[in-house]
Amino acid sequence: MARPRTFDEEAILDRAILLFWRKGYEATAMSDLVGELGLGRSSIYAAFGDKHQLFVRALTRYLDRQDALLATALDADGPALGQLRDLLGRLLAADAACGPAGCFSVNSIAELLPHDGEVARLAQRSLSLAEEAFTRQLERAARDGELSEAITPHSGAQLLLTLVQGVQIIRKADPDPARATACLDSAFALLAGKATPVEPVGAQVSAGPPVG
Structure with a gap:
């Protein structure tokens, strides 16, 4: 019996x-994992598989948290553009608080794509969910008269995701x-068709737990 x-x-x-966030995938050796996780090699292999399988599970967990935030942070209350501006500001601030490591998902995309099919599928799914969430919010902004008529909700969502x-x-x-602040200000002024930035709905953009 096991x-x-x-x-x-x-x-x-x-x-x-x-x-993995701190060192990157390639630079992380199995000995690093043993030391950091406090588990022997056999326990790591038995529970998580090899290094790549463990990385995929770690990235999946990270992206699931990010997807959950996008699914719950935007609602029907308050100005749509200001709410979206606040969310993106918090996401960027959270990653900035992690120092030079940056964003784990962006780092993974840059390091492992296009050659890693599993990571590519995870990244594509997460980016698609983000684009859909942004599009829905911009559709509400359009209905409320906040979005410039020169920009469609889908093209605006693509702009924000790429930015x-x-x-x-x-x-x-x-x-x-x-x-980062100037880039967001410029993007949301463009979305609103205004010369002045769109103010985030939050009184203060604060760095929450790492999600970007």
Whole structure:
């Protein structure tokens, strides 16, 4: 009879996320995982498979959290554009709080695509869910008269998704948070068809738990 596991798999996955996030996939050796997770090689293989399988499970857990935030952070109350501006500001602030490591999902895309099919499928699903959430919010903005008539909700969602992903890459070279803020201000002024930025609905953009 196999012995029952004496460790919390979810807690182990959270520690694996932080290690892969900090070092990247290729630079993380099995010895690093043994030291960080506090498990022997045989226990890691038995519970999670090889390094790649563990990485996929860690990335899946990370993306599931991000998808859950997008599904619950936007609602029908308050200005649609301001609410979306606040959400994106919080996402970028949360990743900035993690220092030079940046965004785990963006890092994974940059390092492993297009050659890793499993990671590609995870990334494509997450990006698609984000685009759908942004599109729904911009459809509400259009109904409420907030969205410029020159921009469709779908094209606006594509613009925001590309902007956020690009900001994550650029700030590895230029971590000044003012750049991200200026980019969001410009994008939302464009979406609103105004010369002045759209104010986020939150009184203060704060860095929450890492989700980007």
